[in-house]
Amino acid sequence: MSPPYLLLDIDGVLIPFPGADGSTPATHVRYDIVPTGRSADNPVTIWLNPAHGRLLMDVIRAGLVTPVWCTSWRQDAAALIGPLLDLPTWPYVDLPRPRITTSHPNGYLWKRDHVHTWLGDAPAVWIDDDFTSLDHDWAAERTIRGAATLLIQSDPRVGLQAEHLAEARAWARRLLAVRTAAPATPSETEAA
Numbered sequence: 001m002s003p004p005y006l007l008l009d010i011d012g013v014l015i016p017f018p019g020a021d022g023s024t025p026a027t028h029v030r031y032d033i034v035p036t037g038r039s040a041d042n043p044v045t046i047w048l049n050p051a052h053g054r055l056l057m058d059v060i061r062a063g064l065v066t067p068v069w070c071t072s073w074r075q076d077a078a079a080l081i082g083p084l085l086d087l088p089t090w091p092y093v094d095l096p097r098p099r100i101t102t103s104h105p106n107g108y109l110w111k112r113d114h115v116h117t118w119l120g121d122a123p124a125v126w127i128d129d130d131f132t133s134l135d136h137d138w139a140a141e142r143t144i145r146g147a148a149t150l151l152i153q154s155d156p157r158v159g160l161q162a163e164h165l166a167e168a169r170a171w172a173r174r175l176l177a178v179r180t181a182a183p184a185t186p187s188e189t190e191a192a
């Protein structure tokens with residue numbers, strides 16, 4: 001049984017919002033990077049916590065989740081940001097570029113419909129800073145339908161914390177244990 005997906009946002013999660021004075025957390029290292037489509041003389045400054053790479057790899061190496069980027073950084077998440085945290089290349093949800101002025105154009109996170117389609121019936125833990133109550137309702141409904149879904153919401157000014165990944169790890173461990181313990185269906189028994 002494959003492990004659940006771990007959908008991971010970047011802005012507000014790996015890159016917390018700066019303070020009102022432009023300050024960034026002392027835990028984070030600043031980098032200038034050149035996103036796709038931008039000229040080399042016009043880089044973007046980001047800040048990352050090196051400890052996040054190790055924390056993420058602890059969960060992934062344990063085989064508890066299958067990581068996927070789910071961020072408006074799209075392919076640049078894997079190409080530019082992951083390597084700065086010593087992360088291997090993961091797939092990413094190829095999100096569109098909607099013309100929206102709010103991240104909740106329909107009252108819920110704009111990424112969600114795309115994630116819904118992308119996931120199909122797969123279980124997932126999704127870490128993002130921008131869920132609304134409608135997203136939490138969606139997660140509860142998916143779970144009831146048998147596609148276990150956990151939303152973990154970071155404070156965008158603080159970003160990812162070790163306890164978020166501990167929660168994801170514990171959830172995935174329970175989910176995989178339940179699946180392993182479930183009695184085989186007749187078809188599985190025949191196949192065996």
Ligand SMILES: [Mg+2]
Binds near residue numbers: 009010011012013130
């Ligand atoms: Mg975000």
